[in-house]
Amino acid sequence: MDSLKGVESFVKAVEEGGIAAAGRRLGVSAAAVSQNIARLEQQLGTRLLVRTTRRLALTESGQLYFQRVQALVRELEHAQAELSDWQDAPQGKLRIACSAAFGRNVLAPLIPAFARRYPRLMMELVLADHYVDHIREEIDVSIRFAQQLEPGLVARRIACVPLRFCAAPSYLTRHGVPQQPEDLQAHQCLLFRSPMDGRLLGWGFLRHGVRFEPRLNPAMISNDIDSLARFAVDGAGIARLGAFIADPLIAQGLLVPLFEVEQGGRKKGKADGARADIEPLTFYACYQDRRAANGKLRLFLDYLLESMPPAWQLQMKDGTSPP
Structure with a gap:
């Protein structure tokens, strides 16, 4: 057991970048972590870490050893979680990361009911608009839209959220109503800059099965979608918002939806040849690997799927979202 404590202390110290941080993660004192690593080094007969007042550095032996044992520590953690789920009701911590807007408006209202179902x-819920490191930040699952996916994570599609192009009545009175996506270049567009990579997200449409992005005229830019919604309500221009943000504002009459398909599949005043469907925003539940999908995580993912609005699931079944 002493060897296992030493290996775990060593791995966490490297991952966290310090002895004290490793102690906080393991729930023990920094002195205990340091002693565990010292005993491990004595058993191995080699120095693994070089400790300075500011940081830890791996020796050549430490680098080799870390590469070998990091996965083993992760496997032990997964095995312990699986055993807990098998022996009793799901218990322990379930740490979920999500963008602020989706987390605040969609996940936050759903989590209390799941917690009541599994009180142990x-x-x-970690609201983060940056790339999260599942291992370093101990994230069990992160909710991401398609443009945020990255290699090395398992991604399970959970919802295909309609996007609304909308503007305040006051803006449309002053500037007129765009009739098709190509008209947007003559309007004041409120664009979202991704906090993850700094890219401006284009506005996608589908016409006859072909995706395109019209030319836009950026009037205001923000890396916070709620701020863009506020700009739009104040008449600053046209915004592209997820349905979970836009629909309440539309219902209150604060925003007017654009490019909406009417009954029969026609748009007001436009010929069928000019029709363009708004590309939806697909969300995925991402986790480290298939072994990380323990019982509590599988239960949460199933709960998410059953809790999403039927229309968001229907779009996935209809194949209007990317795979």
Whole structure:
């Protein structure tokens, strides 16, 4: 057991970048972590870490050893979680990361009911508009839209959210109503800059099965979608918002939806040849690997799927979202 404590202390110290941080993650004192690593080094007969007042550095032996044992520590954690799920009701921590807008408007209202269903689980919702490191930040699952997917993570599609192009009545009175996507270049567009990579997200449409992005005239830019919604309500221009943000504002009469398909599949005043469907926003639940999908995570993913609005699931079944 002493060897296992030493290996775990060593791995966490490297991952966290310090002895004290490793202690906080393991729930023990920094002195205990340091002693565990010292005993491990003595058993191995080699120095693994070089400790300075500011940081830890791996020796050549430490680098080799870390590459070998990091996965083993992760496997032990997964095995312990699986055993807990098998022996009893799901318990322990379930840490979920999500963008601020989706987390605040969609996940936050759903989590309390799941927590009541499994009272031995401790739920933690981390709202983060940056790339999260599942291992370093101890994230069990992150909710991401398609443009945020990255190699090395398993991605399970959970919802295909309609996007709304909308503007305040006051803006449309002053500037007129765009009739097709190509008209947007003559309007003031409120664009979203991704906090993850700094890219401006284009506005996608589908016409006759072909995706295109019209030319836009950026009037205001923000890396916070709620701020863009506020700009739009104040008459600053046209915004592209997820249905979970736009629909309440539309219902209150604060925003007017654009390019909406009417009954029979026609748009007001436009010929069928000019029709363009708004590309939806597909969300995925991402986790480290298939072995990380323990019982509590599988239960949460199933709960998410059953809790999403039927229309968001229908679009996935109809194949209007990317695979």
